[in-house]
Amino acid sequence: MNFRARKTMMVAQQLYEGIDLGKKEGGITGLITYMRTDSTRISNTAKNQAKDYIESQYGKEYIGKQKSQKTQEGAQDAHEAIRPTGAHRSPQSLKSVLSRDQYRLYKLIWERFIASQMAPAIMDTITAHLTNQGVEFRASGSKIKFKGFMKVYIESSDDQKKNENKWLPDLEEGTYVKAQKMEPNQHFTQPPPRYTEARLVRTLEEKGIGRPSTYAPTLDTIQRRGYVTLDNRRFVPTELGEIVIGLLEEFFPEIIDVTFTVNMEDDLDAIEEGKSQWLQVIDSFYQGFEQRLKKAEEEMEKVEIRDEPAGINCEKCGHEMVYKMGRYGKFLACSNFPDCRNTKPILKEIGVKCPRCKDGNIVERKTKKRRTFYGCDNYPNCEFISWDKPVARNCPKCESILVEKKKKKSVQVQCIECDYKEEPQG
Ligand SMILES: [Zn+2]
Ligand SMILES: [Zn+2]
Ligand SMILES: [Zn+2]
Structure with missing residues (x-):
């Protein structure tokens, strides 16, 4: 979901404290159990609720066997596992009363809970042996025989092990398959990726x-x-x-x-x-x-971290400017501190002339909340600013400013004045 840890807790708190479901559905209702817990215990009431829901939606064969539960070492067992307070409240049924983030988090919690109470999936593992001119090629994969919990939820991984589950098509002995491509590959063991x-x-x-x-x-x-x-x-x-x-x-x-x-x-x-x-x-x-x-x-010796030189000199005293770390991230400061207290934000030029004053350069800047925006380096003489990245040409229809609008997976160049739009890229 790409939520940061802090945001996840904040949204979970909202779901826990209660969402207004409307008068008919009981007004303000807490949708999940307490979230600051690592308990895996699930009450019998909740298990039975889930069982009823699974049976009515998917059929009896999808109900999982009740596992006997060991208490997890160190878990604060006063609480239950994080679960929906009502198994019958499917994410879809709540979509209209939840924000997008609330919906996505609720969906994850609900699906995982329901799936945890469902029957295991049954897979057939298959290895196909293909021969071509005496050379044998092998393909292994699995085929789903019974979907079980996978009907509701398949765990995703953030460490990009995309090819872990390969599904093979139906094959019979003696089937001819045509090679589409030859890809000689050498595999190296990758070091573990950095932590997300x-x-x-x-x-x-x-x-x-x-x-x-x-x-x-x-x-x-x-x-x-x-x-x-x-x-x-x-x-x-x-x-x-x-x-x-x-x-x-x-x-x-x-x-x-x-x-x-x-x-x-x-x-x-x-x-x-x-x-x-x-x-x-x-x-x-x-x-x-x-x-x-x-x-x-x-x-312990006093450690001084050398400031990284910025490659430009202070316009007030001529000393070198260096990068400093501040509360809101890096900024430029004069190395002649404390005699000279000149500081500047780091300006990242994007190689586009200012579309308003035609003289300044567009630079990337950050708000105090770390959101990127674009401004003119002639500021305060030119006050051009934009959330969207300006493009180095003008609108062919009205001569106004073109910007790159970020879509989900692409960027689209469009005019800020008229309805001119280009094909989305990427
Ligand atoms: Zn200076
Ligand atoms: Zn300007
Ligand atoms: Zn235009």
Whole structure:
């Protein structure tokens, strides 16, 4: 769905707190159970509701066998798993009262819940042997015999393992198939891809670090402090991030260790359950920590991160301008600070002349909320701005400004004044 962790929690909160379904349907209704949980427990009432729904919609053979449930280690079992509060409220039936984001998240939760209560799918695995002039080619794949839960939901993956499930067409022995293409391929084992937010949350969960309520804030913190940046939705460590982790590994090796966090969470759970005394737990932690801290205070050297030169000089004092990291991202500052306090936003030219003053260059800029917009570098003398990227030619019909409108999967050049539009590209 490409939701960030924080946004997911926000939309889930809305579904949990309640949506107005209209008077006939019971007014404001919470559509999902509490979302800050990692419980996988499902109440019998909910199971029976799902069973009734599955039977009425798909038939008896689609009802799954009831699995006996083990309580998941570490799960906060006061809550149930995140599930729809009414199995009968299909996403389609709520589409008119939900926003697009609410609908998409509800659909995911509902489908996954219903699917979890359905019968397994049955697959036939097939290997076809094809021979051509004594050389054998093999194709393996699977064929669905019974759809089961796949009628409702197929899990997607964000790590692009697209070819994992290959479906083969019906083949009989002796069938002739024609080769369409020869593709000699050499395969290399790929290093694991960088983490997406979703993948990182799953890893935290697998390793037992943190709790559902801490995942989104943790991801926020590492970005806000500039330890990582997002590139193409994947986390990339910054120079600062690498320095910080290096120092922590040197001076606080046991705290940076994954098992420390896991053990600490267990200890805290034990305190909550009355099995441990908090004073003892904290004391045994602090004795070692105090020494580490003292050593670090004495021995850790002050680290200065060199500012990256921007390749231009300050127009006020002639010193070199450098890139700095600020609250709203990178900006340019004079290296002669604090004597010269000249700062400038980073202007990214897009190679298009300003369509209004015909003199300035169009530059990409960001609002405080990190949304990209386009302006003229003659600002404030020229006040041209646009959310859409201007194009380096004028409208053939009315001579006005052409911009690139972003569609779902393409861009379309259109005029901001008249109805002139070009074929969508990409
Ligand atoms: Zn300066
Ligand atoms: Zn201009
Ligand atoms: Zn026009």
